Amino acid sequence: MHQLHQSLSRYGRRLMLARVWRTTLQWLASVGAYYALYFLTALTVKSFSINWPGLLYVPIALTVVFAAVGLYRLWQLRNRREVARRLEALHPAMALRIRSALDFLEGKSDESDGQMQQAYTNDVAADVDQLPHGEPARRPWAAYGGAAVLVNTLLIVLFSGALIDKFYNPSISFGQTHLDLSEGSITIFEPEYTQIPGRTLPLKPGSFSAYPGSRVRFMIDLPEGARRLFLEKDGEKPTELPMTETNQVAHEFVLVQDTALKFLVDDAQNGGQTQPYQLKVKQDHIPEVVLRSHTPEGLLNVLDPLIAEVEIKDDFGVKMLEAVVTWEGGEKRIPISVPLERKNHFIARNQWYLSDLDLDKTPSFSIYFEARDNNPINGPGIGRSRELTYELESPERKYDEFMEIARRLLDTMTHTLGDNLDTNLPPRPEEVALREAKILGQSIQQGLYRGSELTNLLITKVRETPNITRLDQNFLYKYRNNISKASRMRAEMDPFYNHYSAFERLEQNHRLEETRLEGLTYELLLQLKIWAVLELERQNNELEQNLDQLQQLLDNSENMDQQELMKMFEKLMNDVLKEFQEMMEKAAQQMDMSMEEFMNMDAANFQQDQMQELKKKIMEALKAGDMDKAKRLMEQMRQQMQGAMNSMQQAMGEMSPEMREMMQQMREFMGLLRELKTQQEKLEGDTQALRRDMDGKMGGNQAQPSQQQQAEHKKIMENIHKKISELYNRLVDFNTEDLLQELDTQRVDLERQLEQGGIPERREHAIRQEMRVLHQTTKFIEQNGLDRLQNATLRSLEQTEKMQEYLDQGELMLSLETGLKLDSFLSRGENVAHRSVPEGMKDDPKARETFSESRNELMEILDSLRGLRNQMERKRRNFMQQSGEQGQEQLAQRQADLQEMIQKFQEQAQESLEGSPLFQKLGDIERAMRSAQGKLNNSQLEGAVQYEQDTLQKIGELMEQLQQAQQPTPNSPMPMMGGMPMQRERMQGDPLIKDFYIPDSQKKASRDEMKDAIRKQLQKNLPDAYGKEIRKYYEKLMDQ
C-alpha cells in the first residue's frame, strides 16, 4: 500500500472521530438549549406545566436527528477517495492533487511516466502528511454544550421544587367560572343515629346541610368533550376524579365538618369551573338533663331513701344514663336503664338507699345525672344535670337526740304522775282541798299536753333516727293515743271540781287516772330500757363485725403488699380500739354513771394498755412477715376484747337485773321466731301438699269462671289499668320544682296584696283562705306527698299487671291473692290522697277518686273469685269428709303446738317485755295461727294455707324488724374496708332476701318471684308422670 493510502486512511479515521465528537457536542448543546428553554418557560409561564412529552419527546427527536447527521457525515468518509475529496475541499491548495495522485496510483491516469507519477504521488503524500488534522470548527460546540448543561444544572438545582411542582401539579387554566354541570345529582345519607332517611337532590350549586357523619354522594354526567374532571375542596389543589367509560364521575365522602367544594372541567372547548357547593354540618345537641324533683339538698338521714326524678331530652336519643355519686376520695357510677322506645325524651324516677350507693364513711356526697347520646361520629354528647349535694346526718347524734327527747318525755310523764299522786282528795269534799286539787289537775293537763307534744316529736324523729324500728313507731303511736285518752279524761274531770255532787265521780276518775298514768310512765320506762339494751347489742355486733374484718384482712393477706397491709391494718385497728372505747363510754352513759364508776378504772386502763401492747406485737409480726403469729395474736386480742365486752355487759346486767333479763329475753325471742319460722314453713308446705293430694284424688278441683265472667273480668282489669296509668301520667306531669316556684310566686303575690292593705274584709278573708291552701299544697309537696302518691300508683299498676296476667292464665287463686294485695295498695293510695292532698290540688290529680273507683271495680272481681274459691273449698271439704281424711287434724295439732310455744314464751317473758310492741306482734302471729288452725280443723285447706302464709309473713316482718334493730347502723361499718360493700354482703347472707339460683341455668330469681312461680306450678293439676317430674324439679329448687 502506498503511503498516500496510509495517510488518507489515517486522516480519514481522525476526521471521523472529530466528526463524531462534534455531532455529539452539537446534540448536547441543542438538547441543553431545549431543556433550558423548556424549564425557563415552565418557570416563567404560570399555566405552563412540565410533562413527560415535553421532557422526552423533543430531546429524543433531536437525538435521532443528530444521530442521522452523524451517520451521514460518517457516510461521507466511506473511502479514501472521499477522504481525498474532503481534504481537497478543506485545503484548496491540494485541489485535485490528491485525487490525481490516487489516479496515478490506481493507474487511471493517462500519464504514463511512472517516475513522475511516483514523484508526484510521493509529493502529494508528503503534503497530505503535513496537512493539519481534522476539520476546523466553525462554532465552539463544546462551549455551547457545556453552557447548556450548566444552565440546566443550575435551573434544576435552584428551582427543583418549583419544577417538580410543575411536573406533578400541572396547572390547567379553566377560564369559565360559571360552568353548569346540569346532568347529575347529590344524594345525602344522614347517619344511622339520626334515623333520617337519605335524600337525593339535583346537582345545583348552593347550600346543603346534614348531620355529622352523613355520607354525601355526587353523581355527575360529564358534558361532551370534557376530558377530565377535577374536584377542588375547601380551596385546596384540585384533584382529578376518575371517570367511568360512560363519561360519568361519582364522588362520595363523609361529612364531618362544614365543607365547600367545586368541580373543574378540563375541556378543549368548554373548560371551566362550577360555582361552589356549600355543605353545612347540622348541630347534634347534647342531651338535656333536667332535675324535676328530688330529695331536698342538705342534711340527709342515712335511713331515708334518696329520691330524684330527672327528665332527659335528646334530639336523636340517649344511649346511656348514669347517676354519678362523688364523695371525697371516691366515685360511683350507677347505670340507669333507658327505655327502649323513648330514647329521645323520658323521665327517670330513681330511689336509692344509702347502702345502695356504697359510700365510704363520708360526711357528705354529691350526685348528678349524666346522659350520653348515641352520636358515634363526633359524639357522644354528654349532658349533665345540676349537682345535688347532701350531708349525711350522723346516725349516732340522731339517736342521741331521740333518746334525749325520750328521756324528757319520761321526765314529763313522771312529774305528771307525781301531780296526780300528790293530789290529796279528802274523804268528803272540802273547798280548799278541791281548789288545790284543781290546780294540780291543771298541771296534769299541761303535763299531758307536753307529753303528747314530745311523743309527736318522737314520732317525727323516728323516721330519721337509725335503729328505731317500726315497732317503736307503733309503740309511739299507741303511746300518743293513750296520752290523748288520758288528756280527754282529764278534760272531762274539770267541771267536777266545782260540784260537790260530782265528788265521788271525781275520786273515781282520779284513781282511774292514777292507774293510767302509772301504766304510761312504766311502759315508757321499759321502752327506754329496751332501747338501751338494743343499743348495747348493736354496738356489740358492730364490734364483732369489725373484728371479723380485721381477721379477714389477715386471712386474705397473701395477695397484699406488706406496706399496704400494715397501713390498712393499723388504720382498722385504731378504729376498732376507738370504737371500743366509745362503746364503753356510751354504756356508762346509758347507766347514768361516770366511766370511773362504771368500770374499775384501773382494770379498764390495764385492759387498754394490754390491747395497745397486743396491737404493737401484731404490727411487729406483720413487719417481720410472720403471718401465723399475727393471726394468733389477733385471735388473742379478739378474745380479750370479747372478754371485756362480756364483763361490760355483765356490769350492766349487774346494775340492772331487768336489763340483763331483757337482753336474755330478746335473744330467746329471736330464737323462738327462727324456730317458729322453720316449723311454720314446713307446716305450710305440708298443708299445700295435702291440698294437692286431695285435689289429685278428686281428679282435679279447678273451678272455672264462665266465659262471660272472664270477659267481664278482663274488661274491668283493663279499665283499672287505664285509670291508674292515667293517674300516674297526671302525677308525673307535676314538676315539683316548677310547681314550688309557682306556688311561691303566688304566695308572694298574695302577701303583697295583703301588705298593701285597703282591701275589703271579705277579700282579705278570701286571700287568707287562698294562702292557707297554698301553704298546704307547699307542705304536701315538701313532705314528699307526691312521691308517696306516685309510689302507691306504681305499686298498684304493678299488681294490676300481675293480676291481669294471672287472670289470663286462669290462675284464679293467684289472681285472688294478687287482687287482695292490689286492693291494699289502692286503699293505701286512697288514704294517702285523702290525708295529704291539699284542697288546692284536689281537682288536679284526682287521685282519691281514681283509687276509690278502681277499688270498687276490683271488688266485683274479688267477690267472684272468692265465690269460686269457696266453691272449690266446699268441694274439697266434702271429699275429705267422705274419704275420712285425717291429715288436716294432725296439721291443726301442729299448729296448736306452735301456738303453745308462743304462749310459753309469753308467760316467761311477761314481766320484762309485756306491753312492748314486740309482744303485741307476737300476739298477732298467734292469732293468725289460730285462724289457720280453725280452718284446718274445718277441713278448709285453701283458707288454712292463706292464714299460714299470713303467719309466715308476720313472722318474717317481726324478724326483719328485730334484726334491723340489732344491726349496726347502716353506714358505720363501712369505714372498715374502704368502700367494701359490707352491708350488701351481709344482706346477701340473709335468707329472707337471698337470690335463688335456678338449677341448671344462669338466671337468678328473687325470692318473691320464685315463690310465686313455684306456687303457680304446684297448684296446677298436671298429668301424672309429667307432674312428678316437675315436682321433683321444684323440690330440688326448694332445697337450696
Next chain:
Amino acid sequence: MKNSWINNFILCIAVFGFCTGAVGSALADEPPAKTEDASAVPNRREAFEAALKSVLDEEQRKALQAAFDHSESIGEVLTLLRALRPDEATRALEQADLPKDFDLFFQGWIFHQLGNYDKAHEFFGQVDKAALEVDGYLANRYDELSKTAAALKDFDVFETSNFSIRYQDGPDKVLLAFLPDILEQVYREYARIFQFNRGEKIIVEVMPDYQLFSYASALTKDQIETTGTIALCVENRLVMMTPRRVARGYYWPDVIAHEYVHYILTKHSRDKAPLWFQEGVAKYFESKWERPDADPLGALLETSLANAIEADRFLTVEQMMPSFAALPTAELATQAYAQTASMVDYLCQTKSEDIIYQIAVDLPHKEDIDSVLAALLGVKFTTFEQNWKAWARTRNYRVHNEINPFEGVTLLDEDASSEGIAEIDRENDKGRKHTRLGDLLLERNRYQAALREYQKTVVAGEKIHRQILLRMLRCLRHLNRPRDTIELIEQNVIALHEDATMLVHLGRAHLALDEKAAAAANLRAATRVNPFYPEIFRLLMQTYSADENKAEVQKIERLLETLNKKPVENKETKT
C-alpha cells in the same frame, strides 16, 4: 408440782410428828404420853431419807432433814403459840436449838404474839424463806405474819388499863372514843364470869381493811363474807375489822366481846377446848357483858335452830370442824352457832354458868371434853348431845318469819359513809312496777308521790323490804313526817340495835320532834354499829346544848375532824 408434792410429804411428817406425841409433849404440866417405841423414829427416818434421795436435791434434803430432826421441838413451840402462851414458847424455843431460820421465825412469831411488831418484823426480815418452804404451813404463816407485822408495826397504840389497842392513824381513831370503855366493861364482866385475870395487857387490833384482816385470819375474802367472820381471836390478841369497811357496819361491842370469850377460853384450856365449846360459849356470853339477861340465841339463831329441829337436821360437831368460818354457807354457819349456843345454854341451865369455867380449866388436865363432861356431868359427850337435843325440843324454839336469813357481810373497798339505795334484787321485789315508778319520782324529788308508790308495794302483815323502807324513810324525811318515820321503823325493823342506818333515821326523827334524849340514845346506839357515819355526830351535836355540854360538843367536833382524816398507810403494805 414438785412443791405441792413436797408440801404433802411434809404434811405427812407433821401429822406423824404430832400424832406420835409431840402435841402431848407440849403440855407443860404433863410429860408426853408416848404411844410408840422411840426406836421406830430412826428407822422411819432412814426410810424417809432413802425415799427422798431420789426426788430432792441436796439443799432441800438438808432443810427437810432439819425440819424432821426438830419436828418435836417445832411442834412444841407451835402448840404453845396456839395456846397463846408466848412466854412459855420463848422458853421452849431456847431449849429447842432449832436451825437458824426456824429459830428466827419462831422468835419473830413470839414477838408478834407479844405485840412487839418492830422486833417481829426485824426477826422475820432475817429469815430465809426458802428454808421454811419444806413446810407449806410454816411458809404460809411466815408470809401472813411478816406481812401483818410489817403493817402493824406502824400502827398507833392506845393503852387502857387492861388493853393495848392498835389502830391505823386516821378515821379508825374514832373508835377510840367508844372502844376503850366497852373493852374495860367487857373485861370487868368476864373477869367475874370466867374468873379470868389477864397476865400481859390484851392486844386489840383494828384492821383497816379486809386484805390485812385476811392475812391475820388466814381467811379469804369470800370466806369472810359468807360466814361473817369479821373479828378473830388469833395470835394472842383480838383482831377486828374496822366497821367502816363492812357494809352497814356491825354491832362491834358484842363481836369483840365474843372474841374476848375465845381468848379467855383458849388461855384457860390451853387451846384444848373443842370448837363447839369455844363457839357455843362465845356466842352464849357475847351479849351478857352488858345485858346479863340477854337471850343467848336471838331471833336469827332461834329461827335457824327451830328449822333444824323441825327438819331434824343437826350438824355434828365433826361437821363443824375445823372452823365455823370454813362452813360452806352462811345458813350452816348460823345453824352451827345456834346449836352450840343452845348446847351451852343447856349446860348453864342444867348446872350454872360457872360450869363453863370449870370445863375450861379442867380441859388441859383431861384427855378430852368427854372425860371432862363425864367428871362434871356424869355423862359422855354423845349422851350429853342427845340430852341437849331432847331439851332443845322442849324449848319451843320458834321460827321468826320476819327475820331475814343471815346473808353474810359485804366487805368494802372504800369507806361507806352512809347506806345508799341500791338496786333491788328481784326476789325481794314484790311490786317492781311501783318501786320503779317510786324511784322515778324520788329522783325528781317528788317525795309525796314517790311515797305513795312505795306504799303500794307494801303487803299487809309483811315487813317492808329494807330497800323500800329506806326509800320510804327518805321520802318521809323530806316530807318532814318524823312520827311516821318512827312508826315505820318500829314496825318494820327487827334487830334495830344492829342497824345504824335505821338508828340514825330514828335519831333524826326524834330530834325533829325535839325529843333530844331519845334522839341521843338512838344515835349513840348507832355508833356501836358504824361510828364512821358523820351524820351521827352532826345529829348528836344537835342534841346537846352548846353551853351545857361544851366538852361533849368539842369532843364530837374532834371526832368529825378525825373522820375526815385520810388513813395513814404503811408504804410497804399499801393495799
